Amino acid sequence: MKYLILSLGSYKFAVNIVDITEIVIPGISGNDRPEQILQSRTINIRDNSGGSKISIPVFDLSEVILFSTGQRRGDFRVIICELNKSRFGLIVDNADEIMRISENEIGSLKSMPEPIKTDFLKGIIEEEERRIFIILPEKIISYVKTVS
Numbered sequence: 001m002k003y004l005i006l007s008l009g010s011y012k013f014a015v016n017i018v019d020i021t022e023i024v025i026p027g028i029s030g031n032d033r034p035e036q037i038l039q040s041r042t043i044n045i046r047d048n049s050g051g052s053k054i055s056i057p058v059f060d061l062s063e064v065i066l067f068s069t070g071q072r073r074g075d076f077r078v079i080i081c082e083l084n085k086s087r088f089g090l091i092v093d094n095a096d097e098i099m100r101i102s103e104n105e106i107g108s109l110k111s112m113p114e115p116i117k118t119d120f121l122k123g124i125i126e127e128e129e130r131r132i133f134i135i136l137p138e139k140i141i142s143y144v145k146t147v148s
Contacts, residue, residue: 003101005132006079007094008062011116012132014101014125015079019137021087023095024078034074043078043089056080058089064143065135067115083141090140099132101125106134 003014004023024043026034037043037058044053058078062068078089106123120143122134 001101001103003099003134004079005096005099006061006090006092007096008066008092009068011066012096012130013061013065013092013135014099014132015081015090015135015137017098019081019083020079021082022080024080024089026074026076026078034076037078037089037091038072038074043080045080045087045089054087056087056089058091059140059143060091062091064090064140065117065120067117081137081140083137086141088141101134 002017004017004020006013006015022045024031024045026032026037026043032043041058042055043058044055046052047054060068060072062072072091076091076093077095078091079095080087080089105125107126108123109118109121116133120136120139122136124134125132
């Protein structure tokens with residue numbers, strides 16, 4: 001399967017590209033400005049038919065997964081996800097690359113010294129120079145439904 005590798009500070013996370021509909025760079029080509037997104041916690045995107053714009057909830061992934069409550073800079077990306085006909089955006093520092101990952105490459109989450117909420121994760125890929133945490137989008141959508 002192919003995964004989008006995301007950055008949150010020095011951490012790397014991966015989301016299956018099947019669950020992603022688009023990547024938005026705030027403030028580019030008529031998109032919502034970064035400060036609008038951060039203040040309203042929503043983003044305006046085109047509906048599935050490509051017609052009118054709709055507003056969907058946006059969550060800072062560092063707050064959801066890393067226990068972070070710090071102020072975010074204006075330079076970020078919004079990953080638009082769709083699961084079970086629910087759409088939401090995840091604010092991340094950057095979308096770095098697409099990576100092919102097989103199920104047997106995903107290791108289990110042992111004791112985690114990092115400040116990461118493991119209940120949102122499927123597993124980990126450990127490479128020589130980095131660790132990539134695989135996100136469970138269905139857990140994120142459950143969280144999204146409880147807070148929106």
